[in-house]
Amino acid sequence: MTDTLLIVEDDHTLRITLGEFLTRRGYSVELAENVATATALAAQQRYALILLDLHLPDGNGLELIGHLRQLDENCLVVIMTAFPEVRTAVAALKAGAYDYINKPFDLEDLLELIRRALETGSLRRELAWRRAQDRGCGLEGMVGNSLAFRQMLNIVQRIASAQRVPVLIHGESGTGKEHVARAIHCQSPRAAGPWIAVNCAALPEALLESEMFGHEKGAFTDAKQAKPGLLELADGGTLFLDEIGDLSLSLQPKLLRVLETQAFRRLGGSREIRVDVRFVAATHRDLRKMIGGGQFREDLYYRLNVGAIDVPPLRERREDILPLAQHFLQRMIPALGVPALRLAAEVVRLLDAYPWPGNIRELRNVMERAAILTPDGLISTTQLPREMLGNTCPDTGGQQETPLRLAEMEQAHIRRVLADCDGNKTRAAEVLGITRATLRNKLREHRITDGEGDEG
Numbered sequence: 001m002t003d004t005l006l007i008v009e010d011d012h013t014l015r016i017t018l019g020e021f022l023t024r025r026g027y028s029v030e031l032a033e034n035v036a037t038a039t040a041l042a043a044q045q046r047y048a049l050i051l052l053d054l055h056l057p058d059g060n061g062l063e064l065i066g067h068l069r070q071l072d073e074n075c076l077v078v079i080m081t082a083f084p085e086v087r088t089a090v091a092a093l094k095a096g097a098y099d100y101i102n103k104p105f106d107l108e109d110l111l112e113l114i115r116r117a118l119e120t121g122s123l124r125r126e127l128a129w130r131r132a133q134d135r136g137c138g139l140e141g142m143v144g145n146s147l148a149f150r151q152m153l154n155i156v157q158r159i160a161s162a163q164r165v166p167v168l169i170h171g172e173s174g175t176g177k178e179h180v181a182r183a184i185h186c187q188s189p190r191a192a193g194p195w196i197a198v199n200c201a202a203l204p205e206a207l208l209e210s211e212m213f214g215h216e217k218g219a220f221t222d223a224k225q226a227k228p229g230l231l232e233l234a235d236g237g238t239l240f241l242d243e244i245g246d247l248s249l250s251l252q253p254k255l256l257r258v259l260e261t262q263a264f265r266r267l268g269g270s271r272e273i274r275v276d277v278r279f280v281a282a283t284h285r286d287l288r289k290m291i292g293g294g295q296f297r298e299d300l301y302y303r304l305n306v307g308a309i310d311v312p313p314l315r316e317r318r319e320d321i322l323p324l325a326q327h328f329l330q331r332m333i334p335a336l337g338v339p340a341l342r343l344a345a346e347v348v349r350l351l352d353a354y355p356w357p358g359n360i361r362e363l364r365n366v367m368e369r370a371a372i373l374t375p376d377g378l379i380s381t382t383q384l385p386r387e388m389l390g391n392t393c394p395d396t397g398g399q400q401e402t403p404l405r406l407a408e409m410e411q412a413h414i415r416r417v418l419a420d421c422d423g424n425k426t427r428a429a430e431v432l433g434i435t436r437a438t439l440r441n442k443l444r445e446h447r448i449t450d451g452e453g454d455e456g
């Protein structure tokens with residue numbers, strides 16, 4: 001099947017030229033001249049890749065990235081940006097863009113970037129599938145040996161066997177709350193029963209209510225058929241309520257009632273339905289503070305918090321960083337078809353020093369990206385994201401986040417840009433905004449070799 005690309009560019013000539021060029025190279029291409037058209041097109045179909053100009057007449061490309069990724073979280077976006085806007089391009093990468101290319105660019109370079117991005121895209125899809133496959137039950141998939149982690153697992157095991165006790169899992173984003181919730185289900189006598197997960201932040205209130213409680217025929221305009229809710233589907237098993245802190249104030253008492261009585265009515269229904277469900281909820285929010293601010297009901301909090309689990313952030317269990325990194329690399333080997341993936345010593349040091357604000361999910365993403373980018377199976381600093389090179393201090397062992405010295409920062413940045421430009425010094429000098437001669441001097445000064453920018 002031909003990959004369909006979307007070009008979002010307000011410059012008429014560039015839009016048409018790019019469209020014709022990529023069509024000649026075998027892609028199916030659609031064009032949009034502004035945010036409104038791009039949004040309308042992306043809502044109708046999935047694009048393999050979107051080439052996006054940042055400055056559009058009716059809005060900002062940066063905001064559009066977020067919207068596009070909401071429609072399709074695996075969507076690949078490549079930013080086209082004018083040369084002095086490197087900082088904006090970095091913001092675009094943070095917003096989820098795959099890569100960026102500086103204008104004016106060589107069409108062949110763009111083609112190469114597109115090929116690489118599409119290859120990564122298909123690997124990502126395969127990985128998502130593998131992740132779903134090996135999201136095994138129980139504790140086997142849970143990596144960690146730090147004291148904090150082992151203490152948490154102890155609590156998980158004890159709570160799991162008390163199969164009717166509601167559980168509230170608290171922890172920062174990406175710490176593994178859903179993983180823990182699933183382990184509770186799998187370790188409990190309910191393991192053979194259904195596991196149903198719902199994200200309370202992802203659906204508008206009315207939809208969430210009808211999803212949870214189900215509805216009878218005619219309960220509202222679109223209710224053409226009666227539909228059982230998730231509560232019924234979870235009968236005999238576990239209902240996982242992710243992001244419980246986002247549950248609206250009007251749904252909170254309704255949930256509390258089910259927790260207390262294990263009974264409810266479908267929307268528009270008069271029959272009381274009884275279920276046998278274990279409730280596990282998770283949040284990254286401070287629910288106590290929300291109670292103080294009147295945003296979360298105290299009675300619901302205490303009802304859920306009977307079994308309380310705190311998942312520690314990764315920075316508080318640093319011994320787990322390396323085993324987790326190795327675990328994520330191992331998982332990539334079959335997908336990439338390489339014999340092995342190894343970490344350079346410098347990378348190990350940087351992994352250990354980094355504060356991991358996005359916790360295990362961030363570590364997983366960093367490892368998967370690095371594994372895809374490495375040319376020879378050895379992960380070096382050039383495959384790490386910029387923020388990991390810029391935010392940590394080599395000598396602190398990661399406990400203190402002392403900033404890099406200017407020279408170290410410059411060295412790391414030059415290496416990064418050189419790697420991005422595949423060692424092409426003319427392009428690297430252009431990106432850095434210096435002459436080729438100045439770049440040569442700096443390479444000598446920082447003892448960066450001609451090859452791929454690694455120290456000799």
Ligand SMILES: Nc1ncnc2c1ncn2[C@@H]1O[C@H](COP(=O)(O)OP(=O)(O)OP(=O)(O)O)[C@@H](O)[C@H]1O
Nearest residue numbers: 141142143144172173174175176177178179360361
């Ligand atoms: N102990 C672990 N061992 C291996 N992988 C883990 C572990 N904990 C979490 N992960 C992986 O890290 C990723 C993030 O975990 P998860 O989705 O459970 O986090 P979360 O806290 O629920 O995130 P959010 O708050 O954003 O919903 C997942 O890919 C998960 O499989």
